[in-house]
Amino acid sequence: MKIYDFEGFPNPARVRIALKEKGLFDQVEFISVNVPEGEHRKPEFLEKNPSATIPVLELDDGTTISECSAITEYIDSLAGEQELTGESPKERGIIAMMQRRAEAGLLDAVGTYFHHATPGLGEAIETYQCAEWGNHQKERAVSTMRYLDGVLAQQPYLAGDAFSVADITAFAGLSFADFAGVETPDDCKHLAQWRTNVEARPSIAC
Known part of the structure; x- marks a missing residue:
């Protein structure tokens, strides 16, 4: 898995915390997108997320998932019980x-x-x-x-x-x-x- 984000920003922090909670942090490759320099608005990034927002999760098959709640939902279902998003x-x-x-x-x-x-x-x-x-x-x-x-x-x-x-x-x-x-x-x-x-x-x- 790859995560496109910019360390220190609030939404990337949400996903990084979720990954650590689930013990998956070391299984992810982080790719920095320099938002202050406008890198999130370049065509190559817009192909991954037309909303021009970070973070974006890219799976091994090339599927991209944006929006923190959606990414966390995916992460929470990967390992063990769904502690972060609930089971019942x-x-x-x-x-x-x-x-x-x-x-x-x-x-x-x-x-x-x-x-x-x-x-x-x-x-x-x-x-x-x-x-x-x-x-x-x-x-x-x-x-x-x-x-x-x-x-x-x-x-x-x-x-x-x-x-x-x-x-x-x-x-x-x-x-x-x-x-x-x-x-x-x-x-x-x-x-x-x-x-x-x-x-x-x-x-x-x-």
């Missing part, structure tokens, strides 16, 4: 719901703020910006942090008692928020404790 219909439904809430309300919202209301990746990459929309999404990200804090007041992880892809997405979202200057409210104590616990996992701490 109920587990899978709850994990998918919480993953999407963390993705849309936090990670994507921070991304929109970063690309629209800050210099982002620079003029060559940020060809269209709407600061008003970006700042609105910043407010949404903070609101989602408070929502997640409330969830974590009732349970150890976002989808229940077990670590899942929802936690990976939220962790990447908070890391991106730090980078973009979106502060987590001081009163989100449960979210802060959850983050400390997640940071200690071997897939993240190493």
Whole structure:
């Protein structure tokens, strides 16, 4: 397998964490796509992913899979039980719901703020910006942090008692928020404790 990504970016980080959780990290060849230099918009990469986003998983038969949730679904089914995406219909439904809430309300919202209301990746990459929309999404990200804090007041992880892809997405979202200057409210104590616990996992701490 090959993963086309750019190390340090939030969405590639989600897939790298999932690979480490499943013990598959060493079985993947990572190919860097220099997004700040616009390499993701070149024809050779667009053939792999017309959406011009990373990461992209390429299988040995040449099949390409983009979108983090789809890649993680594939990874989770490769080795052992499906710990990250759930096994029973109920587990899978709850994990998918919480993953999407963390993705849309936090990670994507921070991304929109970063690309629209800050210099982002620079003029060559940020060809269209709407600061008003970006700042609105910043407010949404903070609101989602408070929502997640409330969830974590009732349970150890976002989808229940077990670590899942929802936690990976939220962790990447908070890391991106730090980078973009979106502060987590001081009163989100449960979210802060959850983050400390997640940071200690071997897939993240190493």
